[in-house]
Amino acid sequence: MSVLKEAAVAVRENAHAPYSNFKVGAAIRSASxxxxxxxxxxxxxxxxxxxxxxxxxxxxxxxxxxxxAEVYVVAGSPMPVTPCGGCRQKLAEFGAGDVVVTMATTGGMEQMTTLADLLPGAFSQAFLDTQK
Incomplete structure (x- = not known):
C-alpha cells in the first residue's frame, strides 16, 4: 500500500461526519x-x-x-468520488496541471486523473495580471 493511500485511509477514520455519515480522507505529497x-x-x-x-x-x-506533487482522496462510496469544485480550485492553487490525483473507495477501487482534467480552465494569477 502506498504511503499516500495509507495516510488517507488512516485519517479518514478521524473524520467528523455525524450528519452525512460520509467520511473522507485526503493525503497530499508536497514537492518536498x-x-x-x-x-x-x-x-x-x-x-x-x-x-x-x-x-x-x-x-x-x-x-x-x-x-x-500528488493527491490521494478516499471515501466510503460505491465509486471513487472527485473533489468538490471548491477543492479543485484549492488544489489548483498549489499544484500544476499534471499533478496526479487518485480518487479511491474504501473497497479498493481507484481512479487516477490530473488536476488539469479535474479543473480545465482553472482560475489563476494570470487572470489578475493587468495590462497597462
Missing part, C-alpha cells in the same frame, strides 16, 4: 516529499464544514510547504 493529511469536518450549521482536501492543504501551508 512531506505528506500532509486532512479529513472532512462537518458542522451542524451547513455549509460551515471543511473538506478533507482543504484540511490537507491547510496542514501543508501551516508547515510552510506550498507545492503539491
Amino acid at each position: 516529499g512531506a505528506v500532509y493529511v486532512g479529513c472532512n469536518v462537518e458542522n451542524v450549521a451547513y455549509p460551515e464544514g471543511t473538506c478533507a482536501e482543504a484540511g490537507a492543504i491547510a496542514a501543508m501551508a501551516a508547515a510552510g510547504d506550498y507545492e503539491i
Whole structure:
C-alpha cells in the first residue's frame, strides 16, 4: 500500500461526519516529499464544514510547504468520488496541471486523473495580471 493511500485511509477514520455519515480522507505529497493529511469536518450549521482536501492543504501551508506533487482522496462510496469544485480550485492553487490525483473507495477501487482534467480552465494569477 502506498504511503499516500495509507495516510488517507488512516485519517479518514478521524473524520467528523455525524450528519452525512460520509467520511473522507485526503493525503497530499508536497514537492518536498512531506505528506500532509486532512479529513472532512462537518458542522451542524451547513455549509460551515471543511473538506478533507482543504484540511490537507491547510496542514501543508501551516508547515510552510506550498507545492503539491500528488493527491490521494478516499471515501466510503460505491465509486471513487472527485473533489468538490471548491477543492479543485484549492488544489489548483498549489499544484500544476499534471499533478496526479487518485480518487479511491474504501473497497479498493481507484481512479487516477490530473488536476488539469479535474479543473480545465482553472482560475489563476494570470487572470489578475493587468495590462497597462
